[in-house]
Amino acid sequence: MDFSPTEEQRIAIDSFRRFLEAEIAPAVAEHGDAFIPKDDMRELLVKLLPFGMGNGLIDQAHGGLGLSPLTVGLLFEELARVSPDLAIVALIQMEAGLLLSAGSESIQADYLAPLLRGERFACIGISEPGAGSNIAEISSRARRDGDGYLITGEKQWISSGHYSDFCICVARDEDGPGDGFGLFIVDREAGYESRNIPKMALNRQSTAQLHFDRAKVPADNLLAPPGEGLRRLMTLLAGSRPLVGLLAVGVARAALDHSIEYAKSRQQHGKVIARHQLVQARIAQMAVQIDAARLMLYRALDLTGRGEHANLESSMAKHFATEAACEVTRHALAIHGGNGVAREFPVEELYRVAPILSVTEGTPEMQQLIIGRSLLGESAF
Ligand SMILES: Cc1cc2nc3c(=O)[nH]c(=O)nc-3n(C[C@H](O)[C@H](O)[C@H](O)COP(=O)(O)OP(=O)(O)OC[C@H]3O[C@@H](n4cnc5c(N)ncnc54)[C@H](O)[C@@H]3O)c2cc1C
Incomplete structure (x- = not known):
């Protein structure tokens, strides 16, 4: 198993990262933490479409980019690191697109096509x-x-x-x-x-x-x-759970990046706090959690991309990643001391975002019950 990005994926990730920093982060920052009005959100969404955000998983025959789930996941993680809000909007567009692409010709013309052009939400x-x-x-x-x-x-x-x-x-x-x-x-x-x-x-x-x-x-x-609705939804949710997990990884990575930067500049006891062993322990714990979550999520996406049944792996990965993001953001707050709870520092917001991701598309308990049912062959719902 090798989930390291191919040369093509690496180039796509690098250019998306540069684009996010140059175009998306400043545009989102303009709104502060206020609700982004529909027209502005549409403008942002349209800018993300060439990178497969909102359309990447929909096959080319239906007007999407037809990227592999792993490629979409790698790019999606970058978007989530910069703006989890936008990542959610892109994810919903993509999930809806997947459902619509199984629809009739008139559904594809009236709903899927405008959705993929970023015209309709x-x-x-x-x-x-x-x-x-x-x-x-x-x-x-x-x-x-x-x-x-x-x-x-x-x-x-x-x-x-x-x-x-x-x-x-x-x-x-x-x-x-x-x-x-x-x-x-x-x-x-x-x-x-x-x-x-x-x-x-x-x-x-x-x-x-x-x-x-x-x-x-x-x-x-x-x-x-x-009679057919729930089956279609279950298939959709099993496929999209790893993306919710990668949303959490994006949030956790942002918390780690801010913590490293802060630890290298904040001085206490005559040296930067990065040189205190217990601060390093927190940083190490954060990095381990993020890496483990990523590998689990990449595996689930890779299995899905190869057409294999990945319900168990998707639930395990989503569960681990969203819980990890809660822990990682808690460490980030601790590393920032009093500044961790100040609105001027970004980690307090990340700490508030993480638990929300545990709830969406199935709570931790629901993931545990899916995992338990898969391993034990008994439903405990
Ligand atoms: C930000 C956000 C975005 C969302 N987006 C969407 C969306 O686009 N579309 C949509 O349809 N929904 C959406 N949801 C809803 C989300 O899927 C539900 O909130 C989630 O499934 C939990 O349902 P609930 O809130 O009713 O909690 P409940 O089901 O009432 O659960 C409450 C608690 O009881 C636990 N519990 C419930 N049953 C059991 C059991 N059998 N055993 C053990 N514990 C149990 C749960 O794990 C949880 O801890 C969103 C939620 C949020 C917060």
């Missing part, structure tokens, strides 16, 4: 006020209405929800086959409302609550028929 509405870890408890309803459906329900914690021009919504047709869960493309114009939810961090982008009241879905907008 998507969101994916799974979670609800009463259904998070157990998506089988989703209560949004899809009622037949002629050829199409009417969707009624509440969605909660929906990334890009406030930006979204359309939502890929999970709802249940009680008269449908199997469990009745389908994937329905609901246009904003068909009548859903969104309310942004302020969080402890990651407020430059949108996490929203969506309200659907008999929102019309024409027959053409049925992305997965009732």
Whole structure:
């Protein structure tokens, strides 16, 4: 197993890094920690598309760049290091693109193509006020209405929800086959409302609550028929979990970089703190955690790229990486002493970002249950 970047990947990473520092970091900084308005977010997203952020995993036949999961992961980690907020927006666009590329020709023309040009924002509405870890408890309803459906329900914690021009919504047709869960493309114009939810961090982008009241879905907008929806989602989430892990690695790497810089300049007891052994121990622990997380995540992406089943490896890697980011950012705070909790220093924000990443796309407990089920052959959900 060799996950070291190829020459081509190395060149792509280096040029993306330079681009991020020159163009993206200053543009994001202009907004401070305020919400980035939709038009500005679109402009940023369009700039990221040539680097496969938002479109990298979608194959070329469908208008994406068709990069390998590992290449996308390597680039995505760089974006997350500079702006986890933008990384989330790009990730949601990419996940939506993957779902849409399995849709009909009209879905590809009306939704996938504009999404890949950065013209339309998507969101994916799974979670609800009463259904998070157990998506089988989703209560949004899809009622037949002629050829199409009417969707009624509440969605909660929906990334890009406030930006979204359309939502890929999970709802249940009680008269449908199997469990009745389908994937329905609901246009904003068909009548859903969104309310942004302020969080402890990651407020430059949108996490929203969506309200659907008999929102019309024409027959053409049925992305997965009732009974098929959850299976499609599970496949999607297993593939994207390593990317959430790499989001956490990007955050942890930023914390390590700031800590190294700080430790080399801050003087205490007559020398820079980098020369105190216990400070070095923290730096070493941070680096070990980051490296281990990266290797696990790269392995999961590599397996996925080779078409192998990587559910276990993806959950292990996502779980380890997001927990590691919490520990790494805690060490970063400690290394910065009082300055660690000051708003002027970037590590306090990274410390607030890390725990959010543990929750998204499956909490640590859900990852443990997936791992346990895979090893024991028994479900403990
Ligand atoms: C920033 C952010 C972005 C998000 N983006 C999206 C999005 O784009 N689309 C979307 O649909 N959702 C999104 N989510 C929702 C996310 O997937 C859920 O928050 C997550 O799945 C947890 O669900 P919950 O919040 O309802 O917690 P709950 O399911 O209520 O869990 C609460 C606690 O109970 C534990 N728990 C639950 N069941 C068990 C069990 N069987 N055994 C042991 N412990 C258990 C959990 O691990 C957790 O610690 C986002 C969330 C956040 C915070």
